[in-house]
Amino acid sequence: MVDEKHTLRQQKRREKRIAKSRRQCHCCRQIFMFCWHCRCGFSMCQTCMHENAWGLTCNGITWTCPDCGDQNGYGNQ
DSSP states (O other): OHHHHHHHHHHHHHHHHHHHHOEEOTTTOOEESOEEEOTTSOEEEHHHHHHTHHHHOSSSSEEEOTTTOOEEEOSOO
């Protein structure tokens, strides 16, 4: 009985965590498990980021949010 409650609680927690990690891309409007996102709430999927990298980055290390103009890292440094 206790193990069932614990397992059920873990499963609900996992589902909530997965649901929270899904984001909608502001460009293509699709929902993805991984999106590049800014602190202002703007998010972009990997495909759209790759297609628009020419206008978002000049050094390949950081990208500029088109909404607020803040600098965000790619996480490669």
